[in-house]
Amino acid sequence: MTSRNSRLRAARDIKRRAKAPSTYPPEHCVVPGCELPTQRSASQGLSEEYCKPHREHLRAHGHEHRKSYSKAELMPFRQAVLEWYRLHQHDAPVRMALSRLEALMSSQGRSQDAYRQRSMSPEGKARNTLARLHEAGKTAEQLFLIVLTIQATQAELGPWGAPDWEAVQISKQAKRLRGAAGTHYPDGTSRYPRSEGLYLRHLGRMIEERASIAFGSDTIDHIRAQARPAAKVSRPPARPPRDDSRDELRRMEAFLGLFGAGGRTTIVGG
Ligand SMILES: [Zn+2]
Known part of the structure; x- marks a missing residue:
């Protein structure tokens, strides 16, 4: 069991190292798509893998970006x-x-x-x-x-x-x-x-x-x-596969409808 004093000393040491200037070339967070520098590279902490927001999310939820279960x-x-x-x-x-x-x-x-x-x-x-x-x-x-x-x-x-x-x-x-x-x-x-x-x-x-x-x-x-x-x-239904040509047709129909083309509009698709 460590004494309270030695824990306080360790905490001060961590604070000092967390603020120390980075000695490495800047490195990016390991989370895919995250462009932020790691805590170490930004002199914002000790992590050499994560940026500050991702590191804090990991501490609070046990995962870098997944929120706790609702x-x-x-x-x-x-x-x-x-x-x-x-x-x-x-x-x-x-x-x-x-x-x-x-x-x-x-x-x-x-x-x-x-x-x-x-x-x-x-x-x-x-x-x-x-x-x-x-x-x-x-x-x-x-x-x-x-x-x-x-x-x-x-x-x-x-x-x-x-x-x-x-x-x-x-x-x-x-x-x-x-x-x-x-x-x-x-x-x-x-x-x-x-x-x-x-x-x-x-x-x-x-x-x-x-x-x-x-x-x-x-x-x-x-x-x-x-x-x-x-x-x-409870999960949203899967999105139907995107069909651009149909979307285009529907947009054109709506457009013609707006100008009161009247009756049924026939569009000859290419
Ligand atoms: Zn990140």
Whole structure:
């Protein structure tokens, strides 16, 4: 465990290096289509791969540009997960996963307030969030359903090739559970830890590891298949293939109609 002083010293060192002039020829962000220089090249941080906006999006969402799942995106998967859970909640592996999740939350001791959380290590922050969930009366069941929902949604909608995505989405959903997102002080003010950074990955991984003993990829495939018809509806219909010649004809018809050519207009196509 590192002391608070050595962490502060490390933080100052990072700040100094982040502002240091770039010693390399300027390099561009690795995200396709992004023209911005990397943080390092712009003297705006340490990243040698990403520009500042993409780096910050990655910290907050677990992907360079994909936004976190919306409620509407998750809904069909959530419904299918509840269906599955109704039938399997008494299975031995599910009971075991639930008791491990329960132990994970209840073994973290008393939570520190959101202000003190700021100076904790990423793992400490993750454990503190678990303690807060426990004190707010959140159940192992809630965490378990979140893991299944996120895994099934990711399997169906992607994004793929983003190793932190699932863990970050799981902890975002867990943190969002009502009453557990921050500290509420007696004077009526509230403080919420920023939802970004390494601790989201720690938190998501800890929860996912305990929940995942209860199901395999066949379960995820089953839930996906159940959710698919509803998931399709919420997406915009595919655009028909573009047909320029027809478009041109329709524009001409509309044009002639505008001038009151009257009756049926026949256009001889070439
Ligand atoms: Zn970029």
